[in-house]
Amino acid sequence: MTGWLAIAGLGPGDPNLVTPEVTAALAEATDVIGYIPYVARVAPRDGLTLHPTDNRVELDRATHALKLAAQGQRVVVVSSGDPGVFAMAAAVFEALEAGPQAWRDLDIRVLPGITAMLAASARAGAPLGHDFCAINLSDNLKPWPLIERRVRLAAEADFAIAFYNPRSKARPDALIRVFEILRETCRDDRPVLFARAVSTPEETLRILPLTEARAEMADMRTMIIIGSSLTRIIDRPAGPILYTPRSAP
Secondary structure (H helix, E strand, O other): OOOOEEEEEOOOHHHHHHHHHHHHHHHHHHEEEHHHHHOOOOOOOOEEEEEEEEOOHHHHHHHHHHHHHEEEEEEEEEEOOOOOOOHHHHHHHHHHHHHOHHHHHOOEEOOOHHHHHHHHHHHHEOOOOOOOOEEOOOOOOOHHHHHHHHHHHHHHHHOOEEEEOOOOOOOOHHHHHHHHHHHHOOOOEEEEEEEEEEOOOOOOOEEHHHHHHHHHOOOEEEEEEEOOOOOOEEEEOOOHHHHHHHOOO
């Protein structure tokens, strides 16, 4: 087969944070497929067909990409951040596993990107400097009781926790419950980072103790990171630095 499929991460928003590898793949592509706002980040050009689709058709999108690659097209499936973190790489492989045997001979590459979690951590300092985990708070693809269980166990294990998709119009109260669980398990002074639209002109950062964290402070463009019991704040005139030491007592 002459076609290929690249699953690429466009990073958190700033074009400077798109890797050269991803830029090169986009320059060679005949087709770009992805969620509408992510495809909109790719500049149109002659010889390139853009295929923007809705957010809840991941498997359809993945199947379409595989079909085009099998027909000889050079296809890039785009995600924000990193395609392997709550994004399209897993969806493509799910479609690959369920699809025709011939698809398994395709040239398929995953091109990593900078995740919202890592971009937010870097802006604040290094809150993920020791053991941490990431939890997607969307219940579109998993039941809410499982999310609650994972939040509680992660807090009990004293991980720093990065929360993706914390609050949407469809589930405005879910984050309220998450904060309730955290307050039941963690010390009241545990620092919470609200990092919204990191690396874009709309970027905002707020660091608050857990007692002051409120659900209405977040939306779907917000990454929330709650520190572990080791996480510290360095106060300074230019703004606080949030970090977790590399060693545990």
